[in-house]
Amino acid sequence: MYTPQAGIFALGTSSHAYLEFDVLDTKKRQEFASTIAAIREPRTTTGGVNFVIGFRPELWRDLAPEDTPPGVEGFNNEVKGTEGFTMPATQHDALVWLSGSAYDVIFDMARSVVHDLAGLATLSEETSSWPYRHDRDLTGFIDGSENPTLLEAPSAALLPEGFPGAAGSVLLLQKWKHKTSEWEALPVPQQERTMGRTKLDSIELEDKPEDSHVARTDQDEFGHIFRRNMPYGDVEDHGTVFVGFSADQKRLSKMLDSMAGLVNGKRDALTRFTQPLTGSYYFVPSVESLLRLR
Numbered sequence: 001m002y003t004p005q006a007g008i009f010a011l012g013t014s015s016h017a018y019l020e021f022d023v024l025d026t027k028k029r030q031e032f033a034s035t036i037a038a039i040r041e042p043r044t045t046t047g048g049v050n051f052v053i054g055f056r057p058e059l060w061r062d063l064a065p066e067d068t069p070p071g072v073e074g075f076n077n078e079v080k081g082t083e084g085f086t087m088p089a090t091q092h093d094a095l096v097w098l099s100g101s102a103y104d105v106i107f108d109m110a111r112s113v114v115h116d117l118a119g120l121a122t123l124s125e126e127t128s129s130w131p132y133r134h135d136r137d138l139t140g141f142i143d144g145s146e147n148p149t150l151l152e153a154p155s156a157a158l159l160p161e162g163f164p165g166a167a168g169s170v171l172l173l174q175k176w177k178h179k180t181s182e183w184e185a186l187p188v189p190q191q192e193r194t195m196g197r198t199k200l201d202s203i204e205l206e207d208k209p210e211d212s213h214v215a216r217t218d219q220d221e222f223g224h225i226f227r228r229n230m231p232y233g234d235v236e237d238h239g240t241v242f243v244g245f246s247a248d249q250k251r252l253s254k255m256l257d258s259m260a261g262l263v264n265g266k267r268d269a270l271t272r273f274t275q276p277l278t279g280s281y282y283f284v285p286s287v288e289s290l291l292r293l294r
């Protein structure tokens, strides 16, 4: 029986940091892996920190081939959609996602992770995020309405027992920058047709357009995933950190293809108002697989 990393399912945290690293010397990847697997949260019964550790799938395959699901790969090529729309590939070697109740503990722990990995890896991308009006994305819409419940989420997010990589998960991390003034110039009924749900209370539209976001990512068509998206950024420059976990990478990659217009020629209308700046896949191994690296 394998155990998933607990941070995947730790809802309700209001401060986050996503630290993406690149290994400096591939000959030292084993040392890097044992150092990252030795990360530990501050010991406290109050105000602790959750973390999730993921590896570029190709790096994970080198480290633990028997624990790697077949066919999983990094975000190695941009997604070239219709009408010149592209999703960039900005794959890094590893991710440490920290989450907690306040940014001070995240900040301190992020610094200690970077310190521990000094000389082995560089911090290539750092983003922090925070909740907006309890459960809303910066578009003003409730994000997560069609997420599985915490009892259903493990079967959507985790590789099943008996498979290589059991209790591990494939994570898609993408930072999307919103075109806020264009979005806000759109009357609410059009925003709702773009999303496919009502803005105030997130009711799915009976007659949602085929290019609406929820039609282009319909989980009945592509399979179920578990999302932990969060808003990021400052007043001028902000958007969504898409954080999606799946038992099967194809569910995520097909959703991206579908949003880009590559499934039925209908590009997701939401992609006209927000642009991905980054894109990486990470394999998030089970606790037992991580402990074997130490």
Ligand code: HEM
Pocket (backbone or CB within 6 Å): 137, 139, 141, 142, 143, 144, 145, 146, 147, 172, 174, 176, 195, 197, 202, 213, 214, 217, 218, 219, 220, 225, 239, 240, 242, 244, 252, 255, 256, 274
């Ligand atoms: C800027 C980027 C994005 C924003 C602001 C956004 C926002 C939303 C919102 C507001 C909903 C409706 C409520 C809900 O069910 O959660 C939704 C649904 C959904 N989104 Fe996104 N999303 C973004 C990107 C993505 C990406 C990149 C994927 C997949 C790779 C994705 C997958 C989904 C799925 C699976 C659903 C539920 C669809 C269903 O009804 O079955 N989203 N999203």
